[in-house]
Amino acid sequence: MFSLERWQEVFETISKNKLRTFLTGVSVASGIFILVILLGVSVGFQNGIESQFQNDAENIINIYPGETAISFEGFNKGRRIQLRNEDYEIVTENSKQEIEYKSPLYQIFAGLISHGNNSGNYRVEGVLPDYQYLEKADIIEGRFINANDNKAKEKYAVIGNRVKKDLFEDESPVGKYIQVSGLNFKVVGVFTDPGGDREETRIYVPIATSQIVFGAGTDIRSMGFTLPKEENYDLALKQSNAFAAQAERMLKTKLQIDPKDESALFISNNIENTKEIYVLISAMRVFFWGVGLATLLAGIIGVSNIMLIIVKERTKEIGIRKALGAEPLSIVGMILHESIFVTSISGLFGLIFGLVLLEIVGPMVELDFIKNPSVNFSIAVSTLLLLIAAGAIAGFFPAWRGARIKPIDALRDE
Amino acid sequence: MIEIKDLHKSYKMGKNSLHVLKGINFSVEEGELVSIMGSSGSGKSTLLNILGMLDEADEGSYTLDGVPIKNLNEKLAAQYRNKFLGFIFQSFNLINYKSALDNVALPLFYQGVKRSERIERSMAYLEKVGLAAWADHKPNELSGGQKQRVAIARALASDPKVLLADELTGALDSKTSYEIMDLIQQINDEGRTILVVTHEEDIAQMCKRIVNLKDGVIIDDKKITQVRAQQNV
Ligand SMILES: Nc1ncnc2c1ncn2[C@@H]1O[C@H](COP(=O)(O)OP(=O)(O)OP(=O)(O)O)[C@@H](O)[C@H]1O
Ligand SMILES: [Mg+2]
Numbered sequence: 001m002f003s004l005e006r007w008q009e010v011f012e013t014i015s016k017n018k019l020r021t022f023l024t025g026v027s028v029a030s031g032i033f034i035l036v037i038l039l040g041v042s043v044g045f046q047n048g049i050e051s052q053f054q055n056d057a058e059n060i061i062n063i064y065p066g067e068t069a070i071s072f073e074g075f076n077k078g079r080r081i082q083l084r085n086e087d088y089e090i091v092t093e094n095s096k097q098e099i100e101y102k103s104p105l106y107q108i109f110a111g112l113i114s115h116g117n118n119s120g121n122y123r124v125e126g127v128l129p130d131y132q133y134l135e136k137a138d139i140i141e142g143r144f145i146n147a148n149d150n151k152a153k154e155k156y157a158v159i160g161n162r163v164k165k166d167l168f169e170d171e172s173p174v175g176k177y178i179q180v181s182g183l184n185f186k187v188v189g190v191f192t193d194p195g196g197d198r199e200e201t202r203i204y205v206p207i208a209t210s211q212i213v214f215g216a217g218t219d220i221r222s223m224g225f226t227l228p229k230e231e232n233y234d235l236a237l238k239q240s241n242a243f244a245a246q247a248e249r250m251l252k253t254k255l256q257i258d259p260k261d262e263s264a265l266f267i268s269n270n271i272e273n274t275k276e277i278y279v280l281i282s283a284m285r286v287f288f289w290g291v292g293l294a295t296l297l298a299g300i301i302g303v304s305n306i307m308l309i310i311v312k313e314r315t316k317e318i319g320i321r322k323a324l325g326a327e328p329l330s331i332v333g334m335i336l337h338e339s340i341f342v343t344s345i346s347g348l349f350g351l352i353f354g355l356v357l358l359e360i361v362g363p364m365v366e367l368d369f370i371k372n373p374s375v376n377f378s379i380a381v382s383t384l385l386l387l388i389a390a391g392a393i394a395g396f397f398p399a400w401r402g403a404r405i406k407p408i409d410a411l412r413d414e
Numbered sequence: 415m416i417e418i419k420d421l422h423k424s425y426k427m428g429k430n431s432l433h434v435l436k437g438i439n440f441s442v443e444e445g446e447l448v449s450i451m452g453s454s455g456s457g458k459s460t461l462l463n464i465l466g467m468l469d470e471a472d473e474g475s476y477t478l479d480g481v482p483i484k485n486l487n488e489k490l491a492a493q494y495r496n497k498f499l500g501f502i503f504q505s506f507n508l509i510n511y512k513s514a515l516d517n518v519a520l521p522l523f524y525q526g527v528k529r530s531e532r533i534e535r536s537m538a539y540l541e542k543v544g545l546a547a548w549a550d551h552k553p554n555e556l557s558g559g560q561k562q563r564v565a566i567a568r569a570l571a572s573d574p575k576v577l578l579a580d581e582l583t584g585a586l587d588s589k590t591s592y593e594i595m596d597l598i599q600q601i602n603d604e605g606r607t608i609l610v611v612t613h614e615e616d617i618a619q620m621c622k623r624i625v626n627l628k629d630g631v632i633i634d635d636k637k638i639t640q641v642r643a644q645q646n647v
Contacts, residue, residue, distance in 0.1 A: 012512075320507045
């Protein structure tokens with residue numbers, strides 16, 4: 001249907017009727033532009049809400065040990081459960097669900113930390129790089145712990161903003177040293193946490209380092225996970241529960257705990273806290289898509305109208321084409337082709353313009369409830385598909401009218 | 415080449431029906447140059463439209479080059495028009511945003527001929543009508559006579575069996591009319607069958623046969639000695 005020959009024909013028609021092509025194009029381009037901006041703002045709202053709502057990743061699943069309440073396989077009840085690196089690995093390696101962020105944790109609650117003459121008691125936590133996202137810690141200086149730090153068991157520390165103020169006052173701490181249990185740790189970063197002062201009195205170090213420094217062997221105190229965002233709450237709930245149940249089963253087998261024992265292992269699943277967020281976000285998405293699509297629909301109707309006028313204007317031309325041997329289908333094809341071509345190209349302009357604007361201006365936007373409005377690739381692609389469909393819809397009615405033109409009527413001399 | 419038998423056509427307008435063609439019998443051999451004459455409203459254009467498959471008769475049969483033309487759907491009619499017929503109109507009916515060359519090439523586009531070949535063949539026809547130098551001009555940059563030449567080149571482009579011309583000189587002064595008729599005669603001399611609807615006696619005399627229509631029937635059909643247009647130019 002879209003042969004090279006017709007491309008040439010359509011391209012010729014379009015380029016020789018610049019004004020009407022331009023007018024059609026502008027209405028589609030602005031429709032798509034508005035749609036993209038709206039979708040971007042909707043994502044901005046989403047980001048804004050997520051960062052406002054909670055201190056920690058809202059969908060975090062934490063696993064920590066307790067004491068057995070039921071004797072099992074020769075063990076008496078009342079046994080303290082100890083989690084180890086290998087337990088964390090069992091969970092991460094065997095999970096059927098995709099894990100987004102994961103980290104084990106080993107901490108001491110009141111480490112004596114000093115720098116120069118200043119000192120204080122702070123919680124020291126050994127973690128992996130993902131922990132930054134589990135805690136929603138924002139780096140304001142330097143960087144967070146990375147995978148190499150852990151592999152090389154570096155004595156590096158990332159300190160909370162409160163710790164920085166206490167120990168370093170106005171000095172910049174990055175690159176300087178603090179004493180942790182008498183050992184020198186190099187400060188590589190400073191973080192803030194939406195949890196405020198309480199969570200900013202912490203010091204993060206690589207977990208492997210912490211296990212050596214605090215003589216913990218392969219012990220860990222707990223582990224935290226998040227799963228990727230799902231389309232809706234129900235799906236998120238299902239995935240999250242499945243993950244938790246599976247982790248519990250594996251760990252209980254490994255650690256020889258009675259499957260019915262409810263005090264040996266605690267799994268805190270925060271997924272229910274996210275319900276409102278999911279609901280709010282999906283409501284907002286519906287709203288913005290609704291407004292955006294309505295805008296686009298107005299654009300389509302506009303284009304359809306313009307095309308209809310064009311077809312009317314071209315009645316005689318279509319009559320001539322038919323007299324010379326154009327089949328009705330080729331007239332339909334010609335008009336549809338033109339419509340789709342013009343809407344796609346001009347829509348693409350609107351899309352790119354919108355994306356560029358979001359790309360440039362987006363990161364600067366940081367209001368209370370709007371943060372970094374942006375549009376991801378899949379949305380851009382679906383808008384593009386939408387555009388082609390829009391062109392087809394807009395061209396359909398005019399094309400049908402065009403096909404019904406009778407050459408004898410079109411060519412009658414007035 | 416053309417064979418019609420007992421052709422009837424009426425137009426329905428509300429309750430009334432206007433019987434325009436009332437049993438036309440008529441045939442045209444290959445290579446003829448026929449003029450169809452008659453007063454205004456006698457049904458000349460109606461007949462030509464039926465011959466051109468732009469309209470359908472109510473009754474009667476029509477055979478073109480051995481092919482019965484009956485119950486055509488739009489698609490088939492379009493294909494037949496493209497293959498068998500070339501149209502020349504009083505008001506030229508060129509597409510105004512296309513160059514002379516592209517106008518001539520249009521029937522070939524609908525024949526599925528490749529672009530390069532279209533251009534080549536169209537150029538040859540423009541040369542034939544003496545307008546090769548005007549190939550890139552739009553219709554509004556051409557005189558009436560030149561426009562009609564482009565239209566004739568376009569009608570010839572698909573190499574049709576029959577040319578159908580409705581008042582092809584109606585919009586032209588007499589000198590230009592004769593030049594156009596000269597071209598028509600040359601094309602006919604090469605063996606092409608041509609039907610010319612006209613109500614001008616001098617134009618009719620330049621054909622080889624005159625068919626007279628009155629009130630929807632043929633009242634007169636005679637061969638004549640052709641007046642060469644060249645002598646009048
Ligand atoms: N589409 C139509 N609907 C109704 N009546 C029509 C239609 N087309 C033509 N007629 C009528 O049919 C009759 C014949 O029309 P036609 O156009 O064939 O005449 P003509 O011989 O070509 O006349 P002219 O020399 O003026 O062009 C006229 O009375 C005209 O009014
Ligand atoms: Mg007429």
